[in-house]
Amino acid sequence: MSDIMHKGVVVCATGSWYDVLAEDGTSCKCRIRGRMRLKGVRSTNPVVVGDEVLFTAEGDDFVIEELSPRRNYIIRRASNLSKESHIIAANIDRAMLVVTLSSPRTAPEFIDRFLVTCEAYSIPATILLAKIDLASDCREQVEAFRATYESAGYEVVEISAKFGTGLERVRELVAGRTTLVAGNSGVGKSTLIGALEPTLEVRTGEISQSHHKGRHTTTFSTMYPLTGGGSIIDTPGVKGFGLIDIEDAELCRFFPDMMRYAPECRYYNCTHVHEPGCAVIRAVEVGEIAYSRYESYLKILDEDDKYRK
Ligand SMILES: Nc1nc2c(ncn2[C@@H]2O[C@H](COP(=O)(O)OP(=O)(O)O)[C@@H](O)[C@H]2O)c(=O)[nH]1
Ligand SMILES: [Mg+2]
Numbered sequence: 460m461s462d463i464m465h466k467g468v469v470v471c472a473t474g475s476w477y478d479v480l481a482e483d484g485t486s487c488k489c490r491i492r493g494r495m496r497l498k499g500v501r502s503t504n505p506v507v508v509g510d511e512v513l514f515t516a517e518g519d520d521f522v523i524e525e526l527s528p529r530r531n532y533i534i535r536r537a538s539n540l541s542k543e544s545h546i547i548a549a550n551i552d553r554a555m556l557v558v559t560l561s562s563p564r565t566a567p568e569f570i571d572r573f574l575v576t577c578e579a580y581s582i583p584a585t586i587l588l589a590k591i592d593l594a595s596d597c598r599e600q601v602e603a604f605r606a607t608y609e610s611a612g613y614e615v616v617e618i619s620a621k622f623g624t625g626l627e628r629v630r631e632l633v634a635g636r637t638t639l640v641a642g643n644s645g646v647g648k649s650t651l652i653g654a655l656e657p658t659l660e661v662r663t664g665e666i667s668q669s670h671h672k673g674r675h676t677t678t679f680s681t682m683y684p685l686t687g688g689g690s691i692i693d694t695p696g697v698k699g700f701g702l703i704d705i706e707d708a709e710l711c712r713f714f715p716d717m718m719r720y721a722p723e724c725r726y727y728n729c730t731h732v733h734e735p736g737c738a739v740i741r742a743v744e745v746g747e748i749a750y751s752r753y754e755s756y757l758k759i760l761d762e763d764d765k766y767r768k
């Protein structure tokens with residue numbers, strides 16, 4: 460028995476044990492053997508949600524023996540200037556970024572860093588503008604937000620998990636695929652997943668009335684199977700996303716709105732910061748590229764320099 464290799468997908472990874480959904484639909488609690496290290500990735504967690512693994516039975520336990528190469532992965536921003544990164548999830552077909560304009564407000568730089576990561580791996584990204592039931596007095600702000608991201612090429616879906624607004628479109632997007640749901644803490648990620656799949660027990664930030672123990676929050680990424688096929692990954696709220704190594708001159712390739720103008724820059728290796736004849740800067744000046752997007756671009760350039768020094 461111990462020699463038989465089973466195939467499965469990691470649906471929850473705590474660091475000490477791993478829930479693996481086997482091909483036959485059974486769920487197995489696995490350990491990893493010693494120190495599993497991935498070539499070329501210095502991460503604090505060797506096995507993550509979404510990983511495809513081979514595992515064996517060992518007595519009453521299961522042990523992960525092999526990890527398939529990852530198609531892609533999303534990393535959390537390092538908390539210090541070290542190169543160690545923490546991978547949130549791997550092998551994603553689509554990403555949905557949950558954003559709120561208030562309570563809490565999602566920072567544009569946070570959104571744009573996430574979108575750059577998705578572009579770098581060609582992961583289709585959709586923005587869910589959440590808690591729209593609270594935004595009836597700020598239509599102008601909502602429209603400005605939509606304009607910025609739709610003109611950059613992203614679909615923006617206004618949703619309210621509380622009232623069911625926009626959930627039909629979200630269901631279409633997640634059907635039959637592996638979808639990562641990301642966003643700041645408190646934007647409503649877990650509530651959304653609970654609204655899509657009412658049979659799931661998804662932990663949300665609602666303060667428990669009966670226990671008054673404070674907030675139940677998601678601490679680990681968890682993959683949930685969807686009734687109609689596909690799966691959805693709930694993630695703990697993160698402060699920011701890390702970027703894979705991107706050269707300064709390459710960064711703008713991951714800003715589709717800037718990329719439309721970059722070929723018209725005077726210099727082929729223009730970084731769109733100070734160069735004369737820069738078509739991107741001109742487009743920002745006349746309002747064809749949202750200033751907030753350009754500002755994020757400059758911040759990412761600036762910050763990644765710090766990591767390199
Ligand atoms: N008004 C309103 N509140 C919501 C909505 N979705 C979530 N919330 C509230 O926002 C808080 C955080 O939700 P939660 O799903 O835990 O956020 P997460 O940290 O992103 O998983 C909870 O108090 C939810 O009840 C919504 O559509 N409308
Ligand atoms: Mg949550």
Ligand SMILES: [Zn+2]
Nearest residue numbers: 724729731737
């Ligand atoms: Zn330029």
